[in-house]
Amino acid sequence: MTAAVPDLSCRELVELVTDYLEATLPVEERTRFELHLTYCDWCRTYLAQMRRVLERAGELTEESVAPEARDALLAIFRDWKKGSGGGA
Amino acid sequence: MEPPCVSEPVGCAAEERELAALRAGDEAAFLALVTRHHGAMVRVAATFVRSQAVAEEVVQEAWLGVLRGLHLFEGRSSLKSWIFSILVNCAKARGLKESRSVPMSSLGPDDEEDAPSVSPDRFRGDEDRWAGHWSEPPEPWPDARAESSELVALVAEALETLPHAQRTVMSLRDVEGWEAGEVCALLGITEVNQRVLLHRARSKVRAFLEARMGREEAP
Numbered sequence: 001m002t003a004a005v006p007d008l009s010c011r012e013l014v015e016l017v018t019d020y021l022e023a024t025l026p027v028e029e030r031t032r033f034e035l036h037l038t039y040c041d042w043c044r045t046y047l048a049q050m051r052r053v054l055e056r057a058g059e060l061t062e063e064s065v066a067p068e069a070r071d072a073l074l075a076i077f078r079d080w081k082k083g084s085g086g087g088a
Numbered sequence: 089m090e091p092p093c094v095s096e097p098v099g100c101a102a103e104e105r106e107l108a109a110l111r112a113g114d115e116a117a118f119l120a121l122v123t124r125h126h127g128a129m130v131r132v133a134a135t136f137v138r139s140q141a142v143a144e145e146v147v148q149e150a151w152l153g154v155l156r157g158l159h160l161f162e163g164r165s166s167l168k169s170w171i172f173s174i175l176v177n178c179a180k181a182r183g184l185k186e187s188r189s190v191p192m193s194s195l196g197p198d199d200e201e202d203a204p205s206v207s208p209d210r211f212r213g214d215e216d217r218w219a220g221h222w223s224e225p226p227e228p229w230p231d232a233r234a235e236s237s238e239l240v241a242l243v244a245e246a247l248e249t250l251p252h253a254q255r256t257v258m259s260l261r262d263v264e265g266w267e268a269g270e271v272c273a274l275l276g277i278t279e280v281n282q283r284v285l286l287h288r289a290r291s292k293v294r295a296f297l298e299a300r301m302g303r304e305e306a307p
Binding site for chain 1: 113115118119122123126144147148151152155156204205206208211219220221222225226227228229234237239240242243244247258262263265268279283286287290291293294297298
């Protein structure tokens, strides 16, 4: 295809960020996306922020289990253990 | 604490050991498993039922089901997927009983909530030569703050503001590190719906952070 690829606008780009990061953009669309990034500092900033969000989300440690919930689950476990002791 | 192991292969040695310990009635092994999955389990359960309290009950019910079914588990899926599939069954059954049955399709993107990722007034209007380009672009975040634990706390806060389905998908994908396919299988949604939910969630979290990270001069 020799015709100029239509330019992607910033407004369009922000809707494609997840598809881009998930590597599900068709090749042509991906090219437009990356082309846009080469000249648009703002969208590079936007994408960097999205990546930052994902990195930080991955650092969210598991919430601790509230003592009541933990006790209730332990009770279930102990009951089960007693019941299954006979090998049923 | 160690970061979660990246997509453990099904039936990997650690899981075998865990399973054996569990079957042997090892309380510490049980608690470790509970602790590792509790947050995500409550979150997933909350996708299907009315309240947080009911979600906690559903999680208990699910663990009971897990323990009772332990001798039947054959390791054809990972222990994690098996536990979560039992959880989803319990949650759906409970949702039906509450007559808040959540049809699977409604877990998909909600039409009423079809907002763009970024407010349209931050882009130039159609009459502009640069239509669709930023008029109010994002400001880079200072590295010192962006790399701090402050941002992690803000992500946690932002997640709490999301609609259930979006929060569930983003938690499983970005916090728990699940693969897209695992999330689709668990929630019974299509790849496309999964991606749309994820996109909305992530976009809103970014916007939430942006609002807190600067742009104090915002209107």
